[in-house]
Amino acid sequence: MTGATADAAPLLQLRGVETFYGKIQALKGIDIDVNSGEIVTLIGANGAGKSTTMMTIFGAPRARRGRVVFDGKDITALPTHLIARLSIAQSPEGRRIFPRMTVFENLQMGASINNFAHFDEDLERVFTLFPRLKERAPQRGGTLSGGEQQMLAIARALMSRPRLLMLDEPSLGLAPLVVKQIFEVIADLNKREGLTVFLVEQNAFHALKLAHRGYVMVNGLVTMQGTGAELLARPEVRAAYLEGGH
Template sequence: MLAVENLHASYGAVQVLHGIDLEVRQGEIVTLLGANGAGKSTLLKTIFGAPAVKAGSIAFCGKPLKGLLSHHVADLGIAHSPEGRRIMPKMTVLENLQIGAFLSDPKHFQDDLKKVFRLFPRLEERSWQRAGTMSGGEQQMLAIGRALMQRPRLLLLDEPSLGLAPLVIRLIFDAIQKINQEDGITVLLVEQNAAMALSIADRGYVLQTGRVVHAGDAEVLASQPEIRNAYLEGMTAP
């Protein structure tokens, strides 16, 4: 579904990605692991064209993404729930979800809204509340729900567990599995909680200073001593 080949990207004169090769197959959950500054978030942003591809290629279902504007990438069926949530704090929960549905056919809106509310009942309870007054966990639910209102085929999730309590993290990751298994949405997940990410993923890639240093099935990665020592020691799935 997603094919990244020899990808190079930079912010001005600072090169961040150095020849990334990665693939995401339809129906999978694939996780990107790595320390802060490894290039994980930059890779997701490059899929949407900012920063631009400096060299190499990105293709979605065989269509090259290089040079496309962000809204054209979204039109193809890719949605991005960014790090830090980036909700509209002064708008209500419902208004944020309406923004997510902007590119979708209006005839699907009510059905899609019901799906999001079934996935995250708290959002229905808070539908008329200003998003900025909700807890961090509720805002993360909203960020994911807003992306789902786009009806994506591929969902990019950037650090969905960041700053959340263990119980909320478990709820968020259960929702990710439901999105994948029940709705058939393919997921590319950036996550620093490596234990949690590998527990739900099919495959994973480990980035280090903008390069892929490990790749393979999630269970295999979780069992490798160098991965355990670097990313899993002292960390368990909630």
């Protein structure tokens, strides 16, 4: 993978982050860095705490201990709607598009974060990335296929021109061909535009092939980290996440 610079500064830092649901501790003091221009992935089994990590960055749930820092600013206690205005965009698990709105209206919602600055230009950009969405522009989001809905969720996030794009399980439930297409778009955005991406994925093979660096999470703890290639080569990673097909 190319796209990251060797002297990249951390754009996102998690330090000693602990998150709870009631009395249940979901994150147990995790440290994660995402440098400018990188694709960083967090892999792990279902229930490991990957989605909680992503939601904690957005302040829902809020970290009980530790710090979340974006571009040098401590955002740990910041309200979610203010975090969204800091050039961080999220494509959440389960897509969560607006099903009764058209594709076009969903994209307008993404652009509303930065008051529709560059709307026509950004619309053309996401339609170039996802030509299917241009064809489906007048259709209601709820009538799209799963793959099209995932494309729309990512496109909606891109409409705010984020410096950091956070993707939660973008391959979940999708056909292999669609997954390949979506991962190619992510790689292209990173390579051509230097977009920083933090990717949470159960599909470890695709995620580690795409990412510059990765973290492995087990039961709310980061247990391993390294380059995507290093983690792909680790026997324990292969045994836990890659054996028996991708």
